Amino acid sequence: MLQPSNNLFRVTLLGSGAPPPTIDRFGPSTLVEVGSEKFIFDAGRGAMQRLYQLGLPFGEITGIFLTHHHSDHLVGFTDLWLTGWIGRPWGLRTMPLKVWGPVGTHQLVEHLPLAFSTDIRVRSHSYPPDGVKLQSTEIKEGIVHQTGGVTITAFEVDHGGEQLDAFGYRIDYNGRSAVLSGDTTFNENLIRHAQGVDLLVHEVTHGMGDGFERPNLERIRRNHTVPEDAGVVFSRTKPKLAVYTHILLFGDATAEDLIPATRSRYDGPLVVGEDLMRLEIGGTVSISRHSAVS
Numbered sequence: 001m002l003q004p005s006n007n008l009f010r011v012t013l014l015g016s017g018a019p020p021p022t023i024d025r026f027g028p029s030t031l032v033e034v035g036s037e038k039f040i041f042d043a044g045r046g047a048m049q050r051l052y053q054l055g056l057p058f059g060e061i062t063g064i065f066l067t068h069h070h071s072d073h074l075v076g077f078t079d080l081w082l083t084g085w086i087g088r089p090w091g092l093r094t095m096p097l098k099v100w101g102p103v104g105t106h107q108l109v110e111h112l113p114l115a116f117s118t119d120i121r122v123r124s125h126s127y128p129p130d131g132v133k134l135q136s137t138e139i140k141e142g143i144v145h146q147t148g149g150v151t152i153t154a155f156e157v158d159h160g161g162e163q164l165d166a167f168g169y170r171i172d173y174n175g176r177s178a179v180l181s182g183d184t185t186f187n188e189n190l191i192r193h194a195q196g197v198d199l200l201v202h203e204v205t206h207g208m209g210d211g212f213e214r215p216n217l218e219r220i221r222r223n224h225t226v227p228e229d230a231g232v233v234f235s236r237t238k239p240k241l242a243v244y245t246h247i248l249l250f251g252d253a254t255a256e257d258l259i260p261a262t263r264s265r266y267d268g269p270l271v272v273g274e275d276l277m278r279l280e281i282g283g284t285v286s287i288s289r290h291s292a293v294s
């Protein structure tokens, strides 16, 4: 079989945070550069700034995949879409933006242009009108995109207790693979889809200390994954590297507590993600940090 000429498979955490509006962890968003394509998974707060730090014009992004419709995964979408259309080096979008996501994605894509119709009307005199168009696809579990040797598969996860569809994604390319959990509690379907994956990027929540009561943990645990449960996921999927993202902390818990809390169930490779952490998938998964973030 002919090998694709561009062998790149790199995952960059644009935002490793969650709803809290902190400056060090922007909202959930992950860039996947694979082959000749570049995808963004979720569009949390600050994704456009992180792309700018990478020197990557939004015009080069193939499309955006949404895991679910919680606002912390969406509030950066308008910024990517409209700022990314502006004809400056960080924008330059000339082609319609493709958006994949659960039920609700058509509605989002239909109504946002109405909300921003004045900006779109005025700027259409200066920039290519196609560059501000949106094309949505509502997904079900299964292969949702396949091109250039890249296969993207959506799988259902359990953002439990919430009445909304939620998906994780698996990206396969040239014998290598990455899985992004999206928001989920401990989930057998994720474990099925992540078997033997090279890179598993998984959400996590953790709470401890006086300010954090057990009933709160039980409620949060219906929607999110605590480190002990994530450890079971990692032990059963055996990724070459597991990375925590969507880091949601309660009480006195800190990011430094996450790995020790996981170790009772998993002793393999694990790092706590940071904004602009880059994970390059080759024979192994290598980690690098972007110098623009202190």
Ligand SMILES: [Zn+2]
Binding pocket: 068, 070, 159, 183
């Ligand atoms: Zn969520």
